[in-house]
Amino acid sequence: MIVAGALSACALPQVGPNKTQIEAGSVAKGGDAFIVDVDNRVAKATDVIPSLGFSRDFTNAAQLTSDTIRPGDVLGLTIWENVDDGLLTGATGNATALEEVQVDSAGFIFVPYAGRIRAAGNTPNQLRESITQQLDEQTPDPQVQVRRLAGDGSTVSLVGAVGAQGVYPIERSTRSLSSMLAKAGGVTVEPKIAQVTVIRGGSRGKVWFQDIFSNPSLDIALRGGDRILVEEDTRSYVAMGATGTQARVPFESKDLSAIEAVAQVGGLVGAASDPTGIFVFREEYPKVANNVLGRTDLSGPQRMVYVLNLTEKNGMFVARDFIIRDDDTVYVTEAPFTQWSKTLSLLIGSVTPLASVKTLAN
Incomplete structure (x- = not known):
């Protein structure tokens, strides 16, 4: 029975590959992925995040400047005339307000008795002088005020x-x-x-x-x-293995560390997770891959598997410094004890039916 249980352990259910199975895919063993233990140097070398900015x-x-008038701007004009019965004011007063005069698409406005005057490209003061000059030929000593009401243009x-x-x-x-x-x-x-x-x-x-x-x-x-x-932010990573949640997870901060990524999905599972086997799978930039591996011959994206061991000296600090990038896969392996527990469960499950038969016989 013990031999049968031990053999059955080879086919026990598991959340994903164990450390031995992952390492079997390394370039050193004929695979196509570089497996790298993360230390302070590797964490610093991989701290490369595509920058955002303006040219x-x-x-x-x-x-x-609010002084420059543009097509579409809305202006307010007030015109004073130095006569009792002026061109615009009439007999009721000596000031006329022309509100919401819009500069047309060609940059001109129309002012009664002054005609079509170019406004775009001028400051309110320059436009005031132009209107005053045109009205001066029609009425004595006109006074003009120009206000820029809104920049609709x-x-x-x-x-x-x-x-x-x-x-x-x-x-x-x-x-x-x-x-x-x-x-x-x-x-x-x-x-x-x-x-x-x-x-x-x-x-x-x-x-x-x-x-x-x-x-x-x-x-x-x-x-x-x-x-x-x-x-x-549309960036995300995939969390798998012995974690609180297995899912595609959106970033919750601009810079996301490995520790934060694991914490976002509920952290390590005390009864199942192996703190020595936290893997980050990534298609790495060739420049970074060369830097990490101490090479110069790699070109194109490289399959990299970064290994974090929280039980190592300064392992927690290294995990805090290792930055997760868009489309990474964070995988936590099961602890060896978990597989042993499954084996015991299988053995106990095999014994139980025999015990039940004995009970019935009695």
């Missing part, structure tokens, strides 16, 4: 995980990316995993939301027509 075309762009669109999606004008208080996001109600996902994409013509850039505030150069000046998309 110089974005970061070098100066802020728009310079707008951006915000979509995705923001408080209020829509089209917003670039105004004095919303010239930068952070201020425009605030205008739209901020982000509605966890800030530490929020990503902001800005599309400007044929160019685009993506940054982490929190980096906008920690790195002022990323708080770029906006341009009319910019499209801003806010979305949650």
